[in-house]
Structure formats: structure tokens, C-alpha cells
Amino acid sequence: MLDLLLHNACLPDGRQNMSVAVQDGRIVEVAPGLQAPATETVDAGGLLLSPPFVDVHFHMDATLTYGMPRVNASGTLLEGIALWGELKPSLTVDAIIERALSYCDWAVARGLLAIRSHVDTSDPRLLAVEALLEVKKRVAPYIDLQLVAFPQDGVIRTQGGLDSLKRALDMGVDVVGGIPHFERTMADGATSVKLLCEIAAERGKMVDMHCDESDDPLSRHIESLACQTQRLGLHGRVTGSHLTSMHSMDNYYVSKLMGLMVEAQVHVASNPCVNITLQGRFDTYPKRRGLTRVPELMAAGLTVAFGQDDMMDPWYALGSADMLEVASMGLHVAHMTSQSAMRQCFDAITTNPAKILDLPGYGLEKGCYADFVLLQARDPVEAIRLRATRLQVYRRGKRIAHTPAATASLDMPGRPLTTSFMK
Numbered sequence: 530m531l532d533l534l535l536h537n538a539c540l541p542d543g544r545q546n547m548s549v550a551v552q553d554g555r556i557v558e559v560a561p562g563l564q565a566p567a568t569e570t571v572d573a574g575g576l577l578l579s580p581p582f583v584d585v586h587f588h589m590d591a592t593l594t595y596g597m598p599r600v601n602a603s604g605t606l607l608e609g610i611a612l613w614g615e616l617k618p619s620l621t622v623d624a625i626i627e628r629a630l631s632y633c634d635w636a637v638a639r640g641l642l643a644i645r646s647h648v649d650t651s652d653p654r655l656l657a658v659e660a661l662l663e664v665k666k667r668v669a670p671y672i673d674l675q676l677v678a679f680p681q682d683g684v685i686r687t688q689g690g691l692d693s694l695k696r697a698l699d700m701g702v703d704v705v706g707g708i709p710h711f712e713r714t715m716a717d718g719a720t721s722v723k724l725l726c727e728i729a730a731e732r733g734k735m736v737d738m739h740c741d742e743s744d745d746p747l748s749r750h751i752e753s754l755a756c757q758t759q760r761l762g763l764h765g766r767v768t769g770s771h772l773t774s775m776h777s778m779d780n781y782y783v784s785k786l787m788g789l790m791v792e793a794q795v796h797v798a799s800n801p802c803v804n805i806t807l808q809g810r811f812d813t814y815p816k817r818r819g820l821t822r823v824p825e826l827m828a829a830g831l832t833v834a835f836g837q838d839d840m841m842d843p844w845y846a847l848g849s850a851d852m853l854e855v856a857s858m859g860l861h862v863a864h865m866t867s868q869s870a871m872r873q874c875f876d877a878i879t880t881n882p883a884k885i886l887d888l889p890g891y892g893l894e895k896g897c898y899a900d901f902v903l904l905q906a907r908d909p910v911e912a913i914r915l916r917a918t919r920l921q922v923y924r925r926g927k928r929i930a931h932t933p934a935a936t937a938s939l940d941m942p943g944r945p946l947t948t949s950f951m952k
């Protein structure tokens with residue numbers, strides 16, 4: 530007897546009328562029209578069953594602090610960092626935990642069941658680290674939370690920055706982060722990349738570094754990151770986050786840089802909602818779009834994922850743990866409007882970030898964890914277009930959230946009574 534049999538589902542790869550059989554928290558079969566006795570049977574109604582959404586890049590220690598102590602007037606990255614610095618002395622472990630848990634509730638409701646969050650290690654008290662390690666433990670039954678030791682104020686620029694980062698890793702933080710473009714000079718930035726990659730290599734950790742998050746066409750930290758990845762043999766374990774300066778770099782230089790990135794198998798995390806608002810702030814017209822070269826990086830064979838980055842914090846006033854909103858923004862800003870490119874945008878919030886996080890048992894295949902989301906859409910493109918309702922969210926074969934279908938009632942005579950916006 531199966532624990533759960535879900536039938537009549539579409540899958541993101543286009544297969545229709547598929548059944549998914551679940552036993553002991555794992556998928557034991559995926560096949561068309563399966564029939565078998567099960568404790569629970571669910572009719573998917575021909576709708577899209579997706580593996581859970583994955584956020585490759587987030588800052589959970591800052592989430593839900595919008596307006597504390599004031600809002601970011603210039604809308605720039607640098608004012609956001611300064612504002613976060615003003616807020617830090619008043620942070621408490623309990624308040625960070627409470628806000629993070631609220632965010633995680635929203636994430637579960639949105640079918641977002643794996644998150645890589647950077648956690649600021651610049652404050653030697655490491656309050657945010659203590660808080661998010663506690664959150665990671667508490668949400669483990671329903672969210673895979675991976676933490677990155679992130680020296681927000683610069684690992685070299687901050688006195689004791691390297692020591693604090695190492696202590697965070699000792700406490701159990703998973704991944705080594707960095708912010709070379711915020712070090713005092715390009716040379717210090719390159720030194721920080723080298724130091725941090727060496728720490729990761731010594732400790733067997735993955736790396737995820739904020740890199741070149743600026744409009745400066747001469748910023749070169751992703752080049753250093755690719756080079757250190759190659760030198761230390763960290764292939765496939767290193768992610769460059771943001772990489773926004775790539776939009777402004779000289780095309781000849783990028784043709785060389787992309788080769789280095791491919792050689793090192795560096796992954797890419799792009800954060801469209803946040804970078805379309807933070808970047809280009811010093812431009813008049815035309816204004817640059819502030820997103821890295823997503824389709825070109827994908828075409829080169831690199832793994833590219835879209836992240837939320839911020840939600841209601843010093844850098845971004847909006848967001849609601851909705852990765853379909855993030856994919857929609859990425860699609861628009863990167864001109865990814867062909868059918869295949871729109872599907873790639875869906876991959877950028879599901880399978881691609883799962884690969885970057887190295888999530889075990891992710892996917893809709895036999896042997897994977899029974900984690901999935903039933904969406905009120907028939908395919909990935911419709912899911913992005915509608916930011917489709919997450920009708921049912923499952924973790925290890927058990928339903929952990931559900932939302933009523935979105936339908937509008939019409940009061941006009943002679944027209945249908947309801948519409949769900951599906952074609």
C-alpha cells in the first residue's frame with residue numbers, strides 16, 4: 530500500500546497524465562496512468578506538478594527590517610549597506626529568529642523549500658549567525674536552509690573580519706562568502722577572493738561570493754574568483770553572485786572571461802528584482818539594466834539561477850517569497866521571451882539552484898524525496914505568467930501547505946461567471 534498516489538499531473542518537462550507514487554517520504558514511481566492502492570489519492574486535474582522552488586541567494590538575517598531605522602532614500606547598494614550598519618547595534622538574536630521564521634512560513638506557503646542565505650559575519654558578536662543557525666535547526670523538517678558566511682563590511686576592510694568569518698564556519702555555517710567589490714581597492718578585493726577560496730579549500734567548503742555588484746565595467750573580481758577556483762581545484766563548488774558589472778564590460782573582455790568561467794565551472798546567481806532597482810542609479814539616460822548576461826552565460830553551459838536576494842529590508846522594499854515573481858523579473862530584464870528561454874527561467878528557480886546548492890534527492894524522479902508543489906497552471910510558462918497559486922505543497926510525502934485556487938467572479942451579464950486566467 531502506497532502512502533500517496535498523485536495522478537493526472539503535467540510535469541515541467543512536458544509529460545502529461547503522469548502519476549507519482551510515494552512511500553516513506555520518497556518517490557517510488559513516476560509513470561503515466563499508474564493505478565495502485567494508496568492511503569491518500571490526489572487528482573492533480575491536469576495541472577503542473579513541480580519540484581519545490583529553490584532560492585539560490587537570500588539574506589535572511591535582514592529580512593522584514595524595512596524602515597528600521599529608516600528607508601533607503603537613494604535606492605543604492607551603498608546606502609543599503611550603510612543603513613544595515615545603522616541597524617546592526619540594535620539587533621537581537623530573538624528578533625532575527627522571529628523575523629526569519631515569519632519569512633520561512635511565507636516560503637513554505639509559496640512552495641519555496643530550499644534557501645541559500647548569506648549571514649553577516651562582520652559583527653564580532655555573530656548574533657545573526659547564532660540566530661540563523663537556530664532557524665536552520667527549527668525549519669529543517671520543511672526547509673533546507675544553507676548558510677553562507679558573508680563578511681558584509683569586507684573581510685579585509687573590517688578589523689577582525691577574517692577571524693569572525695572563521696568563527697562562523699566553526700559554529701556550523703556551511704559555505705564561504707565574500708564581497709570583494711566592497712573592499713577598499715581592487716587589489717584588496719583580489720586578495721580577499723584568494724584568502725577566502727583558500728579557507729574553503731582547506732575546510733572542504735563550497736564558495737558563494739558577492740562579486741562585481743556594481744555598474745563598474747572595470748570590476749574584475751569574477752575573473753579572480755574563476756582563477757582561484759581553477760588554481761585550488763574547486764571546480765563546480767563555487768558560485769559568483771550578482772556579477773552585475775558584466776552588463777557593462779567590454780564585449781571582447783567578456784569573451785575571454787566567459788572562457789575562464791567555463792574552465793572553472795563557476796556557477797552564477799543572478800538577482801533580478803533587486804539588481805534592476807539597485808543598479809543604474811548613477812546613470813541618467815539611457816539607464817543600464819543592472820543584470821548580468823544571463824542567456825549568454827546559460828548558452829556557454831554554465832549553471833545560472835535566479836535569487837530573491839532581499840525582501841523588505843534596507844535594499845528592497847518588496848517581495849513575498851515568490852520565486853515565480855523573481856523568474857518573471859529575470860525573464861523581462863534579460864529579454865528571455867522565447868518559449869525555450871522562458872522555460873529556462875523556470876529552471877533557474879528549480880533545478881539549477883538545486884544543483885548549485887548540491888541538494889540531495891531533489892527532483893521528480895524515482896528515488897527522490899517526495900517534495901513537490903501542485904501549481905494552478907498547466908506548464909512552466911503559464912506558471913510564471915500567472916505567478917501561479919501553490920495549490921498544494923508537499924514535503925517528504927506530507928502536505929505542509931495549501932492555498933485555494935485563484936478565480937475571479939464576474940458580475941457582467943452574458944459572460945462566464947468565473948475566470949482563472951488560464952487559457
Ligand code: FE2
Pocket residue numbers: 586587588647739770838
Ligand atoms: Fe546579496
